[in-house]
Amino acid sequence: MPYPTKPLECFSLAKELRARHYRDIMAAREQGKLLVSGGVVGPWELLEGFGPIEFFEGEPYGAAVAAEPELAAASNEATDAHGYGRDVCPYARSYWGSMFLNRSPWGAFPRPDFAVQYHHSHCGTNDKWFRVLSEHLGVPYYVMDYPRLRPADGALTDAQVERYTGYLTVQYHQFIEWAEKVTDRKYDDGRLIQALVHKRRSQQLWGEICRMQQAVPAPLNLRTLYALMAPRVSWGTRAEGVSYLAQLRDEVESRVAGGIAGQAEERGRFLHDFVAPYIAMDIMKHIESYGAALVVSLYVCNWGGGIQDDGQWGLVPAFETLGGRPPRDREEALRDIAHWDLKRDCWLRMFSCQVKVDTAIEFVERWKCNGAIYHLNRGDVGGMLGILNARLALKERGIPTLLYEASATDRRDVDIVKVKDQIDAYMESLGLRKL
Ligand code: SF4
Numbered sequence: 001m002p003y004p005t006k007p008l009e010c011f012s013l014a015k016e017l018r019a020r021h022y023r024d025i026m027a028a029r030e031q032g033k034l035l036v037s038g039g040v041v042g043p044w045e046l047l048e049g050f051g052p053i054e055f056f057e058g059e060p061y062g063a064a065v066a067a068e069p070e071l072a073a074a075s076n077e078a079t080d081a082h083g084y085g086r087d088v089c090p091y092a093r094s095y096w097g098s099m100f101l102n103r104s105p106w107g108a109f110p111r112p113d114f115a116v117q118y119h120h121s122h123c124g125t126n127d128k129w130f131r132v133l134s135e136h137l138g139v140p141y142y143v144m145d146y147p148r149l150r151p152a153d154g155a156l157t158d159a160q161v162e163r164y165t166g167y168l169t170v171q172y173h174q175f176i177e178w179a180e181k182v183t184d185r186k187y188d189d190g191r192l193i194q195a196l197v198h199k200r201r202s203q204q205l206w207g208e209i210c211r212m213q214q215a216v217p218a219p220l221n222l223r224t225l226y227a228l229m230a231p232r233v234s235w236g237t238r239a240e241g242v243s244y245l246a247q248l249r250d251e252v253e254s255r256v257a258g259g260i261a262g263q264a265e266e267r268g269r270f271l272h273d274f275v276a277p278y279i280a281m282d283i284m285k286h287i288e289s290y291g292a293a294l295v296v297s298l299y300v301c302n303w304g305g306g307i308q309d310d311g312q313w314g315l316v317p318a319f320e321t322l323g324g325r326p327p328r329d330r331e332e333a334l335r336d337i338a339h340w341d342l343k344r345d346c347w348l349r350m351f352s353c354q355v356k357v358d359t360a361i362e363f364v365e366r367w368k369c370n371g372a373i374y375h376l377n378r379g380d381v382g383g384m385l386g387i388l389n390a391r392l393a394l395k396e397r398g399i400p401t402l403l404y405e406a407s408a409t410d411r412r413d414v415d416i417v418k419v420k421d422q423i424d425a426y427m428e429s430l431g432l433r434k435l
Pocket of ligand 1: 059088092123124126379383384
């Protein structure tokens with residue numbers, strides 16, 4: 001019997017915040033704000049200390065380009081023409097192509113004041129992404145080295161956390177000094193602390209939302225969660241982001257209490273990872289056409305909660321280095337950011353095969369999934385790390401899995417007929433028929 005559904009009231013607010021984010025980016029320089037580009041998992045709360053500022057995050061922008069099929073195609077071809085192979089990060093390729101063409105979905109490509117990035121050794125594109133920007137547009141670029149000396153299970157010892165916390169904290173201090181000179185602005189510690197408080201609250205609220213997806217029926221489907229995630233990513237360090245997430249959390253809570261489903265049919269529940277096939281969302285609609293509910297994804301959950309002491313995903317109290325109180329000064333704030341990013345942050349911890357395996361097993365079990373579907377996102381070297389290991393581990397536990405190859409941003413890398421055939425065969429093997 002179908003479950004009751006109803007439109008999500010917060011959806012229009014999510015759309016408005018996403019649109020406002022890009023309006024603010026496009027207008028930043030004429031409004032006298034700083035515009036800074038970089039990787040989406042960097043410590044953006046640090047940047048808030050420089051005063052009026054907008055963040056131009058690389059990966060969401062790549063997805064925004066993918067949402068415009070003509071621009072996406074032209075951008076990918078422009079990147080090809082500059083000599084970058086199809087095995088390079090699909091987000092970076094659409095970002096670069098848009099830059100080479102000097103075309104964005106809203107006008108000319110927005111030239112940032114500078115770029116900053118965490119360098120992670122798991123992915124070759126990572127720090128080179130913004131080096132290409134820096135060389136092409138002549139903007140200053142700063143890279144912070146994120147320590148990756150981790151054992152196979154991704155967990156650092158307490159001594160390593162302590163040592164690396166010092167290593168990162170020194171780099172944060174040096175970055176602030178560098179950016180003060182580059183921008184001729186004085187850093188404001190009060191703004192840093194406020195942004196950090198907002199970011200931790202945003203992580204908590206988004207984590208609660210993801211956890212409520214364990215309910216049967218799931219209150220949201222994954223396609224909706226992708227759209228709702230955008231303001232969590234772009235507004236997470238600001239009061240508007242916290243207010244949006246608090247409203248969303250309350251609304252999702254009331255949907256769970258009322259048995260309101262994200263989609264009427266939930267004949268099977270599935271994990272879907274990793275990155276969304278933004279350029280081919282018809283794939284997800286095809287999955288849903290079997291009454292299959294995509295209820296959870298590490299890619300989505302990474303924006304909330306944190307890694308607990310037992311290695312599982314969950315809600316971790318903020319400011320544990322300070323006994324739960326917010327930081328009082330720059331030093332405390334920077335050390336707390338470093339500690340979180342090393343020990344608790346889901347994004348930064350997940351680039352280990354074992355973490356991908358463990359979270360897949362955990363998510364399938366706790367979100368009551370009947371199977372797991374993996375998107376092999378061509379060129380996404382870091383995101384794909386451990387996907388095949390996770391698939392194997394699930395298969396060994398009798399969990400049916402599907403792996404399809406596609407792309408987040410390049411439609412040329414999606415053989416839609418083949419992918420739909422694979423989905424048909426997988427669903428039929430589970431006894432599911434098209435609605
Ligand atoms: S981890 Fe994946 S999405 Fe991130 S920069 Fe590397 S290839 Fe791109």
